[in-house]
Amino acid sequence: MIRLSYVMIISVILMCVLAEELYSDKYDNTDPMSILQNDKLRDEWYNCFMEKAPCPTEDAKFFQEIFSESLQTKCKKCTQRQKELQLIMKNWYEQNNPERWKALVTKSIEDMKKKNAGR
Structure with missing residues (x-):
């Protein structure tokens, strides 16, 4: 009985x-x-x-702060809705403005390299 309790606590x-x-x-x-x-x-x-201008709203600032990590980790820490939001954004940019999407991806890679170098 005691072993089972320890196993449950450790689990x-x-x-x-x-x-x-x-x-x-x-x-x-x-x-x-x-x-x-x-x-x-x-x-x-x-x-x-x-990061060319201030974020216009608090939600923009929030998503800007998590964007690089979420993109590079395939939204590992995203809620289901955030995964949907990122996919909508990705699909829209790839279809309507691929140059800007490439710039966003490039920036996210650079941001993650800086973050990982600081560890």
Whole structure:
């Protein structure tokens, strides 16, 4: 009985340690199409992600902060909705503005190299 308790406690601890914490879902209700279909908003968000201008909203800032890691890790820490948002964004840019998508991917790679070099 005591061994079983220890096994259960160790199992719970391991599950907690191994479980990857997800990004906050605070902005999961963001509507990507309203941004992507509006030239001004799309440019503001793009410039935010590229760090060429301040982020126009708190949700833009949040997604800009997690973008490089989420893209490079295939959204490992994303909620299901964040995976959907990233796919919508990726598909839109690949179809409508592939040059900007390439720039975003290149920047995300550079950001992750800097982050990993700092470890």
